[in-house]
Amino acid sequence: MTRKNPPSPELIERFAAIVGASHALRSPDDQAPYLTEWRRLYHGRTPLVLRPGSIDEVAKILSLASESDTSIVPQGGNTGLVGGQVPDESGAEILVSLARLDRIREVDAEGYTLTAEAGVTLAGVQAAADEADRLFPLSLASEGSCTIGGNISTNAGGTGVLAYGNTRDLVLGLEVVLASGEIWNGLRRLRKDNTGYDLKNLFIGAEGTLGIVTAAVLKLHPKPVGREVAIAAVESPADAVALFDRVKAAAGGAVVAFELIGRRGLEFVLAHAPGNRDPMATPHPWYVLVEIASGQSREEARTLLEAALGEAIEAGLATDAVVAESLDQAAAFWRLRHMISEVQLHEGGSVKHDIAVPIAAIPAFVEEATRAVETLIPGARTVPFGHLGDGNLHFNVSQPVGADKAAYLARWEEINAVVHAIVRDHGGSISAEHGIGRLKRDLVASVRDPVELSMMRQVKRMLDPKGILNPGRVLIHPDD
Known part of the structure; x- marks a missing residue:
């Protein structure tokens, strides 16, 4: 439930006092890097960007947010591609950047684990593992700027899924601040633990809608020779x-x-x-x-x-x-x-699709989707590429040469509908590794079983009863 009334000046001062004036960003110039997502599809507004430097400060922020019914948008490296990490245009949402939570807490080479805070970049995690003669295999084009907290919150895939799995397969334990401000310490290093529900998997891929991931125990692997x-x-x-x-x-x-x-x-x-x-x-x-x-x-x-x-x-x-x-x-x-x-930006408007189909269906999907798009928009240029080995393709569609960019992008949903219909025909997914965010939120109900959708909404209602965590992303709030 996205709230459109910005926090009062008094409330803003209370939030700012938690992190200190130098880490409570108010000026447009200071806020600018946090408010536009990488593809420039979303440009948000916020009264305040908070940069907490400890888990305790994150907990205090969420405790106050729960008390005051204030919407919070968590952000990692701001490399997401579906608009889930930037505030909306209302100016009512406070952005919380996890960038200062950037410590490697522990490397256990013998146990093949590494414990990192959410703001450590993926490249930083890789380097820490390498120094211990181990491998952290998650690899993305944005690894120099994306953060491990964001990777976990979006269940990032990358180029090593074929051999090592998604981010979900590389996480043993989590530390999470809940919407209430409570801290769940689930930083377990065990490979086997069947003591009740595996709660960490609720937060992996939840895009900050159920809690804010502040640290994780990650699986390491032997370095290839x-x-x-x-x-x-x-x-x-x-x-x-x-x-x-x-x-x-x-x-x-x-x-x-x-x-x-x-x-x-x-x-x-x-x-x-x-x-x-x-x-x-x-x-x-x-x-x-x-x-x-x-x-x-x-x-x-x-x-x-x-x-x-x-x-x-x-x-x-x-x-x-x-x-x-x-x-x-x-x-x-x-x-x-x-x-x-990256280079598709130079070819004008590009409509993106992050889809997955069974590997055997890839040839038919590429042929059918290309034909459908070219029929819909003559001259449209399809750019299929990606992780064939795990069935995940990025089926992007660049505008016809010389077309008006704005007019072309206005047909985004129309192009999506054509491509996603073919994905569904092949038993595929409309979001393989980029998440849902705002971009695909309204499509979830059309691709999820009603019982599954009901369970997702019940989980959201239980963990975030006031709907303050990343509202309007992944799911419409259960009470809307």
């Missing part, structure tokens, strides 16, 4: 799926990533991101990026990868392949993949 990366050219998504099956059969659990890249997406990167090169001498309609890791040696990883790709070329599943000859070249291959989302 050798990693090899290659790009292979294929004629179609169907060939890419067949190639994935062959690579998995040859390398099994050693396959860390298997990413689909269309030619149009690659051309966007080459046109708008200086310093990148076409990986092959001649263009191809589709590519896959493959990464294989070995716990034994780089030679083993390379042997597995070269053998699988060689067999695929002989079988006609791939037309060409290039294995990276150095770490720099491997990074360059990955940069081609990671830049696709």
Whole structure:
């Protein structure tokens, strides 16, 4: 239930006193970095940005918010893509940034765990694990700025899901401040614990609507001894799926990533991101990026990868392949993949879809969705890419060349409806890894079973009875 009456001046002073004047941001210039999401679809207003420096301060903020019926929007690194982390336009919501909660509390190398506060960047968690000769495998294009609290709150996926799972699979325990201001200390390091309900999973992927995650115990993994990366050219998504099956059969659990890249997406990167090169001498309609890791040696990883790709070329599943000859070249291959989302900004309006379908359905989905979009808007340019190995594609649609951007983006919901109908036909999901936020909130009821939706609303009502936590995100408040 989004409240449109801003907090009174007296109440604002009470909130500000919790964190101190220097961490209670009021001026438009100081607030600006917190109020616009990365894709610039949402521009919010707030009377106050609070930057608590301790768990106790977060608890005091929520206790006062509960007492005063004030809406709170939690924010991590502000890299979310569905508008869940910025306040709305009413000016009634107070934003709470977790950026100052940035300590690595503990690294237990022997137990393969790391305890980090919510404001630690993903890159910071990765570095702390690396220093202990361990691996934290979550990897995203925004890892230098996104925070672990945000990753947990959105159940981020990334490029390592195939081998290591989503963020949910990498969390052992949580510390959470509830809407009442109570602190739940669930920072358990146990791999096995069947004592009642697994409450942490309520908060993972809840996007700050049930509580504010302030710290987490994360699972670490052994560092691979050798990693090899290659790009292979294929004629179609169907060939890419067949190639994935062959690579998995040859390398099994050693396959860390298997990413689909269309030619149009690659051309966007080459046109708008200086310093990148076409990986092959001649263009191809589709590519896959493959990464294989070995716990034994780089030679083993390379042997597995070269053998699988060689067999695929002989079988006609791939037309060409290039294995990276150095770490720099491997990074360059990955940069081609990671830049696709960013460079679409230079091609005008882009309507995004973060979908998942069964892997076997990917070729049919790409064909049907492309045809439907091009029929709806002649000249629209589809840019499918993403995590083929786990069924998650980013099916983005760039405006026709020379079209009016505003007029094109005004058809966002129309394009969504066409694409999501095909997703549903294939038993898929309209949100694979980016979350719901504000962007997809009104679609939830159309894709969730009524009983499931009722249970979600009951959980929200129980943990946040006043609807103060990130109101209007994920679900419409149960009492609306």
